[in-house]
Amino acid sequence: MNGGALLEGMGDRLSTLRGRVTPDAAMDKITWFRAGGTADALFQPADEEDLAAFLKVVPHDIPVTVVGIGSNLLVREGGIRGFVVRLSAKGFGEVQAIGDNRIRAGAATPDKRVAATALEAGIGGFHFYHGIPGGIGGALRMNAGANGVETRERVVEVRALDRAGAVHVLSNADMGYAYRHSAAPKDLIFTSAIFAGEPADRDAIKAAMDAVQHHRETVQPIREKTGGSTFKNPEGSSAWKEIDKAGCRGLMIGGAQMSPMHCNFMINTGTATGYDLELLGETVRARVLENSGIRLAWEIRRIGAFKPGHEIDEFLGQML
Known part of the structure; x- marks a missing residue:
């Protein structure tokens, strides 16, 4: 379903809402990766009361997906069905x-x-x-x-x-x-x-905050298009250590790269698609699994549908 058909099917049920509804919303403008497909419709409620009114009128068979500021979000190229709700800074x-x-x-x-x-x-x-x-x-x-x-x-x-x-x-x-x-x-x-x-x-x-900032500037690629830590730390180890041991520091697929500075940070070097980013992540998971037997878990949230022909299996289908 596209945005126009979704909103047409809603009739006048959204007419009393005070928030903004955008059909066929480009999610690459929201995510810090600056990649990904479109949402059928994006709703930005004016406040909690407006959000409650929206939830009461949207039928339960229409998906509702909530996103934040997009800092640790990867949207697949096939897009997101139904409504995406993004809470506004104003409300x-x-x-x-x-x-x-x-x-x-x-x-x-x-x-x-x-x-x-x-x-x-x-x-x-x-x-x-x-x-x-x-x-x-x-x-x-x-x-x-x-x-x-x-x-x-x-x-x-x-x-x-x-x-x-x-x-x-x-x-x-x-x-x-x-x-x-x-x-x-x-x-x-x-x-x-x-x-x-x-x-x-x-x-x-203030001293503690300055120390936090200094650490980030020293070891993390904070000026890149990134989603923060890509994988959760496995028990008894650190994700970056396992990625490094598997030879994935600086690994690139298309425009996506595991940062040479901090190899648990995945970055869009400028041309990466959602497919490039997720394929890189699953390649890293597969290599870490093969190297150490550790199954890294994603920390970045991945949502939406795969674009036909661009499906990606977890761990690239590796079942060690």
């Missing part, structure tokens, strides 16, 4: 200190803004967000972490909407956090969260 990007060393942040808030708010308020424990190139919604979903700290250590409660538009408030325990994972229901759309830190000296917070 979901507010962040403020609310007392008792707590911070409330919307799901579209960049992680770096949460770190900056914590610094201004003298709240420690959020310096790690200064080095994560993503948004709070994604951080909540994948338990984002860096520099020895994870999101689960800061979360108090999370506000979300289900597929029917009903509001849910989840505790830290309800989120079911593990390494780079949350067990919260997949159909929940996180809209905001409350986090807790501890009192800290602003100079100490």
